[in-house]
Amino acid sequence: xIRKRQNICLLLMEQKKDYLFNGCVCVFHTASxxxxxxxxxxxxxxxxxxxxTLSVLKSAAKVQSLKRVVLTSxxxxxxxxxxxxxxxxxxDETWFSDPSVCEQKELWYHLSKTxxxxxxxxxxxxxxxxxxxxxPGFVIGPILQPTLNLTSEAIMGLIKxxxxxxxxxxxxxxxxxxxxxxxxxxxENPEANGRYCMVGEVVRSLEIMKTMNxxxxxFGQSERYKDSxxxxxxxxxxxxxxxxxxxxxxxxxxxxxxxxxxxxxKKNLLSF
Numbered sequence: 001x002i003r004k005r006q007n008i009c010l011l012l013m014e015q016k017k018d019y020l021f022n023g024c025v026c027v028f029h030t031a032s033x034x035x036x037x038x039x040x041x042x043x044x045x046x047x048x049x050x051x052x053t054l055s056v057l058k059s060a061a062k063v064q065s066l067k068r069v070v071l072t073s074x075x076x077x078x079x080x081x082x083x084x085x086x087x088x089x090x091x092d093e094t095w096f097s098d099p100s101v102c103e104q105k106e107l108w109y110h111l112s113k114t115x116x117x118x119x120x121x122x123x124x125x126x127x128x129x130x131x132x133x134x135x136p137g138f139v140i141g142p143i144l145q146p147t148l149n150l151t152s153e154a155i156m157g158l159i160k161x162x163x164x165x166x167x168x169x170x171x172x173x174x175x176x177x178x179x180x181x182x183x184x185x186x187x188e189n190p191e192a193n194g195r196y197c198m199v200g201e202v203v204r205s206l207e208i209m210k211t212m213n214x215x216x217x218x219f220g221q222s223e224r225y226k227d228s229x230x231x232x233x234x235x236x237x238x239x240x241x242x243x244x245x246x247x248x249x250x251x252x253x254x255x256x257x258x259x260x261x262x263x264x265x266k267k268n269l270l271s272f
Contacts, residue, residue, distance in 0.1 A: 026187045030072040041108035049112035061127045073117040073133040076110040092239040132186040133195035137172030142263035172199040175251035199238035200250040
């Protein structure tokens with residue numbers, strides 16, 4: 001019965017979507033499943049991401065008033081490739097994840113976002129749509145909802161228990177408010193084009209925990225990190241040049257971490 005109701009709901013949305021877009025000058029397509037653990041990647045991640053994106057674009061293409069579609073993609077559609085350049089390279093918008101490598105490594109979320117962005121770009125080109133993609137990294141900052149989403153749950157796990165989200169301990173951090181600003185600027189700026197990497201800082205988890213210790217010295221979990229040092233340089237950085245030219249001013253990492261923690265505490269999701 002639940003599945004049947006969901007199908008009816010989706011059908012009604014599909015039928016009404018064209019009318020919902022009437023008179024719109026911009027469509028922001030932000031919805032896509034976000035999970036790193038699935039039983040059926042095609043059903044749970046890939047199909048919803050790709051088919052959902054194309055469904056929105058097909059409706060958008062019918063609207064004469066529409067000036068632009070802003071697509072929320074991901075750095076997951078940027079970073080996964082076979083082989084890497086020399087240590088210290090700079091990633092930018094010319095980087096694209098390789099679907100075969102994503103599949104080989106069973107990085108299903110990365111594959112879903114890569115295929116969805118590829119499909120969107122091709123559809124937009126074939127149908128004369130003005131498409132701009134925003135590619136955020138690991139999003140932190142204050143949350144609006146009363147429950148945890150994947151990234152807020154992951155960052156809470158890191159600061160509470162030192163549980164790594166990524167095996168290499170490297171995080172491409174960006175503040176959620178900066179991501180929202182980038183979407184607005186991508187619509188408002190007529191010169192916006194292509195895709196934009198949204199990463200404020202590339203840091204190791206050690207730096208996150210040292211910042212935690214500085215902001216919250218009584219926090220027991222971060223105490224062991226205060227005198228630690230990481231002498232190994234980061235293997236790469238992400239260029240901010242293109243998105244800064246759009247008008248984005250990145251929130252400092254320390255501010256983002258503090259606002260993340262205060263938001264989690266306010267919603268009784270984190271206490272210490």
